[in-house]
Amino acid sequence: MSPFGRAFTDGDRLEVAGAVVRLRVNRRARRVSLRLDRARREIVATAPSPRRLAEAAAFANDRAAWIAERLAELPATAPVGPGLELEVFGEAVRLEAGTGRARWLAPEDGSTPRIVAMGEGEGYARAVILVLRRRALEVLTERTAWHCGRLGVAVPKVTVTDTRSRWGSCRPAVGRLPASIRYSWRLALAPFEVADYVAAHESAHLLELNHGPRFWAHVRGLVGDERRHREWLRAEGARLHAFGR
Template sequence: MSPFGRALADGDRLEVAGAVVTLKVNRRARRVSLRLDRTGRQIVATAPSPRRLPEAAAFARERAGWIAERMAELPDRSPAQPGMTLQVFGEPVRLESGAGRARWIEASGEEPHRITAMGEGEGYARAVILQIRKRALAVLTARTAHYAARLGAPMPKVAITDTRSRWGSCRPGPNGTAGSIRYSWRLALAPFEVADYVAAHECAHLLELNHGPRFWAHVKALVGDERRYRAWLRAEGARLHAFGR
């Protein structure tokens, strides 16, 4: 019997071995399967059709041991706290306690960049993340302008989000007008060249809203071989999503 008192539906969530298991329907799938979503810190149980969602839920419960092992592989959560040193676009940034409004203080001499904020716990973390988001918006807006110009595309509107599902998304404007690009602020925690690749990737979508050969030709013309950047995000993405939680 479904724990929801109704038929299971795409997107329903269960708890197995202390982990969140999200049920998904993928009509291209040939069988029921489980996978670890590292950035979302959850397990995804996929079924080929809605009627097989109960089978997917049962399969997840049967594989409770496997689920526990996969979740144990995830990096520990890393809450923002004074004394911590982060890498923001590849440069060290020290977190400090301070009175008044949160501030980003530029590096000077032997001192690294610093973020000062008051409070503690979640309040402190929110203030720190706001400063990182502002930095992300400034840097990624500049890189977007750079790549849009190289591609001969109108400068899109840039926004910063906290999505877990993707590092960036692009919506081209109609008839060659300026579109919009949204980036995850967590790209600021990646090396500059990795975040820069994502900016190039999203700008290439201003011309090609697909991942076909012409799209990848644009990306390679902007940043060269992109595979190392994609590999870095696959390997380290979960660590970026563990920060501040």
């Protein structure tokens, strides 16, 4: 029996040092280990087999100080409310309170774009995120069409989700199933050039469903050297995922 007084199964969660610890079985792992999932803001305790999940839980409990240190490294979450200023695809946008349907108001005289929404607290945040999702879909659909035109491939169906594991994913056409690309709506909070790189990356997968030399040649033909954009996502991705949490 574990020190937590119960047995564990794959996917169970427990709390250590104020953090959520998710237990995971990975049969390719050689030992029990811990890592910080920055997107989900939780610790993953991995065990090589189900019978060693209790060992993984105990290991996490013993490493409480390490867990607290990793949590302190995460970007702070800020409440989403009127008056907050965001950068949306690199453009400063101000949040305001208003009535009616949450909406994006484009500037008419060179002023700052605005997102107007009603509600308070989590309700206000959800309304703002809905507007950001619509904006993300609009811009990323446009950029996907642009890159597909350059590559000479048909434009796939584009959707946005709140995935935390990847910024985009591509499914080429198979039989009667049309091609599709999904993006994280949180790319709207990244600089335009970074989000555009992700659109180019996923569009290139319509030709090369791998990360080989020909794939990267397509990407670089669309956006140039992609390394700075990848580095930006590694450095700032946790901040994007922290928004609205």
